[in-house]
Amino acid sequence: MLISSRKVFHFEVKNLLQNYIYENGMWMCNGREIGNDFFIQMKRARGNLVENLQKIGVNVPVVSKLILINEEGTVNIMDADQQSIYIKRWHVKGICT
Template identity: 90%
Template sequence: MENYRTGFIGEGEFLLMLLPEIPKNWVVLADLNLSLPAGRMQIDVMLISPNKVFHFEVKNLLQNYVYENGMWMCNGREIGNDFFIQMKRERGKLVENLLSIGAEFQWYRS
């Protein structure tokens, strides 16, 4: 339960930083829980601009993490549940669901 509380706080802090910086005509959606044709998914924050959609997975990390020798480490130990794996999985679900409803889009990576 503590992880959910920490995550919720992190998402709130992210929105407090983000909202003053975005144009007024953009739509901000937060903490989306969707049941879609290709399966359920949860999205922390989504921004919708007139010509682009931005998908954010927010992590509120309470410990120090280091990327070393091709793996994430915390306190000198390898992390078994890589949070980048979760982000890639959610990105894949988003793309799969967009394709399932016939959406046409271009995929950009930052």
């Protein structure tokens, strides 16, 4: 998490070491569907963060991103509507400026 006076950046960080594909709303690993949906985890954590910030009177925008820290190209996001909410770790600095 990165907190500034104007915005809170919430990061859901994953170190995915195998081949993953996200397509048609499903995560697949090596050709098999997995039960974890990293985007749902990120959205749930963001909702909890926003709720807790509001409880203490902090009303700033919260930007959430799924951060993939593995340098290998092991994740392919095929669904266009999810492409903008994930980034590789070396792009974090660019979104926080």
